[in-house]
Structure formats: C-alpha cells, structure tokens
Amino acid sequence: MQQGRTTISKFLIEQLRGAEDQADLAALLIDVTAAVKSIASMTAKGALGGFLGSLGTENVQGETQKKLDVLSNDAMIQACEWGGLVAGMASEEMDDPYTLPKEFERGPYLLVFDPLDGSSNIDVNVSVGTIFSVLRHTKIGDPATADYLRPGVEQVAAGYAIYGPATMMVLTVGKGTHGFTLDREIGNFILTHPDLKIPEDTSEFAINASNERFWEPPVQRYVAECKAGKTGDRGRDFNMRWIASMVADVHRILMRGGIFMYPKDTKDLSKPGRLRLMYEANPIGFIVEQAGGAASTGRARIMSVPPTSLHQRVPVMLGSKNEIERLERYHREYDSGEDKPFVSPLFKDRSLYSDDARA
Ligand code: F6P
Numbered sequence: 001m002q003q004g005r006t007t008i009s010k011f012l013i014e015q016l017r018g019a020e021d022q023a024d025l026a027a028l029l030i031d032v033t034a035a036v037k038s039i040a041s042m043t044a045k046g047a048l049g050g051f052l053g054s055l056g057t058e059n060v061q062g063e064t065q066k067k068l069d070v071l072s073n074d075a076m077i078q079a080c081e082w083g084g085l086v087a088g089m090a091s092e093e094m095d096d097p098y099t100l101p102k103e104f105e106r107g108p109y110l111l112v113f114d115p116l117d118g119s120s121n122i123d124v125n126v127s128v129g130t131i132f133s134v135l136r137h138t139k140i141g142d143p144a145t146a147d148y149l150r151p152g153v154e155q156v157a158a159g160y161a162i163y164g165p166a167t168m169m170v171l172t173v174g175k176g177t178h179g180f181t182l183d184r185e186i187g188n189f190i191l192t193h194p195d196l197k198i199p200e201d202t203s204e205f206a207i208n209a210s211n212e213r214f215w216e217p218p219v220q221r222y223v224a225e226c227k228a229g230k231t232g233d234r235g236r237d238f239n240m241r242w243i244a245s246m247v248a249d250v251h252r253i254l255m256r257g258g259i260f261m262y263p264k265d266t267k268d269l270s271k272p273g274r275l276r277l278m279y280e281a282n283p284i285g286f287i288v289e290q291a292g293g294a295a296s297t298g299r300a301r302i303m304s305v306p307p308t309s310l311h312q313r314v315p316v317m318l319g320s321k322n323e324i325e326r327l328e329r330y331h332r333e334y335d336s337g338e339d340k341p342f343v344s345p346l347f348k349d350r351s352l353y354s355d356d357a358r359a
Helices: 008-016 022-049 067-080 119-124 209-214 217-231 246-256 277-290 321-335
Strands: 054-058 064-066 086-091 109-117 128-136 157-163 167-172 178-183 188-193 204-206 259-262 294-296 316-319
Touching (some): 008 022, 022 067, 022 109, 067 119, 128 246, 157 277, 167 277, 217 321, 246 259, 246 316, 277 316, 294 321, 316 321
Parallel strands (some): 086 109
Antiparallel strands (some): 128 157, 157 167, 167 178
C-alpha cells in the first residue's frame, strides 16, 4: 500500500511551507533522518556488526563510551555538516561544540544532540534512541559555546528516533508532535502517528525506584501515594514501568500516557539531576508539550530553565499534565512548609505495621 502514504520529507515541506528559513529547516531535518537510518542499521546488526561493547574512553560526563555512541555521533556529524544548513553542532559525546571544517558553508541552525541515548541498553538488546534539538544561530561566524546556551522555548524543532522492534522518528516543529515509522523495504520514514496526544490523566509512572532514599520529600510523597494505590490517598491503583532508556519510556508515554521522572537526588550532590538539559530534557520537553503534556523540573517549566553550560543536568518530570501539576504542587507545598509531614503508607492506620493489624 504505497498510495496516499506521507513520507517524512513531504510532511516537513508541507508543515514548514511559508515559515522563515522553511526549506533549510526541512532540509536539515531530512539530513537528520539520514543519520538516523544509518544508526538504525548499525543498532539492528547487534553482535553481528561488531559494534557492541565499550571503547574504553569516557565522555565529558565521565561515562564510559560505547563503540556505538561514537559511531552514532560520527553518523550525525557526517550527515549534517556538509549541507550549508548548520553553523555548528554540539553533542553529549563531545566536550566542546563541533566546528565545521573550513570547506563547508555555514548555515542558520545549531544542532544539539544525544546520538545514542540509553546506550547502556545496547549490549542487552533493549531499545535505545537518538535525541536532537534545533536552535537558530543568530550571529555571524562560527558559534561559541555561549551561543548554544539558549532556553528550550527557543527551539525551532526537536525530535527523537527510537530503535526498537520498529525504528520510529517522533518530531515537532512547533505544530504538534508527529510519529513516523521506518519502512525498511523502501528506506523511508512514513507518517503513521499524526498529531500524538498524551492523555491528561494516567495511572502509570516511570522512575528508577532504587534511588528512593535519595529523592526529595515531594517526590517520595508522590511515589508513595501511587504505590499505596487503592488503599491510599489516591484511591486507585497505579502501574510502574522503567526501561532505563529515556526515549523508550517517553515513547510509551506518547502512545498511552503516563509520567516519567528523573528527579534531583542526593546520591551525588554535585549533580542537580541526571538528565542533560540541552539535548535530553529540552527536546523531549518540547515534544511532550506539543502533544499536550507537561515537562517540569518540579519547580519550573523545563523549557524556561536558562542554560549555564552545554552539559548541564536538570531534574525531569514529564508526561500527563494533571500528574505533573500534582508533582509541582507537592514541591510548592514542601518548599513553603505547607504539606503535612510525609508518613510512609506502611505506617498509616490499617497498614501491616499498625496496632490494629498486629492485634
Ligand atoms: O541518558 C541517561 C539515561 O540513559 C536515560 O536514557 C535513562 O532514562 C536513564 O539514564 C537511566 O538511568 P538509570 O541508570 O539510573 O536507570
């Protein structure tokens, strides 16, 4: 069934018709899809491609680099550096922004990306992804690091690719969030999920619960209430999921609702969260907001956070709007000292540990 199918190129050209620099932005996003296709092909080969395992090097975050992290970074650079569409690029895998070779024309955009998010999952054959964000470059000349440090509200496009059973790309240019599936036989992304909407309410949350003792009280309160389910304040049961690959967790939320949290914790006091603002939280925040969801640090809208460094980390809470608003309220109540002291449901009346239960 080829007829009537909308390819990603056709979709982008139509969505961006009439907008400033529209042809350039569409062309850049099409270059990104070329990189995504080559990353998809490498990840799909698994052990047969010889790409698995570590390189023995560390990125600027002190994380061990996988071979595929570096190969995916190269794929993005090679696909996007030559076309006269970007002025520079920055990524999780490079300490400093990438300066284009002299021979390439400079373009109007900055591309910021995480070439292979969740890469600790590669060796166990669990879904991974690529996340990207596009900002406008407003100055003449090669961009300095400071030129990249712009809040998420200034993004002109953002998206992610998920390398799962099917390879998909989900993106926004500020006119809704749309999903495309890679048809491997024809080598093209086809619009399969137009105008994605995250339901406002949900009974599903995602968090790495092994960090519970390090979370702030408002997050402990929220999660404890979800876990107490029908027997607690929320009066209904919740389900929990954690893939440990942000793209895969976010993709589930776009498909059926839910919330994702990687809050601030006290495990390592030098880090105000785990996820990176510029190439994880901002682009995913843009996608989620364009799908009717919310993206917050718990205390502020993610896309309003002023970046102070390229690899800055932030607390992240995103997904179904009403649950994110509840989390923000819990943070407000905690900060103002309004909330009642948090009591674990295990110790409430009618719990296993109450006098009634023990009698
Ligand atoms: O980039 C960070 C990341 O890999 C995310 O994709 C994922 O959500 C998170 O880290 C997993 O963290 P943890 O290892 O604590 O479960």
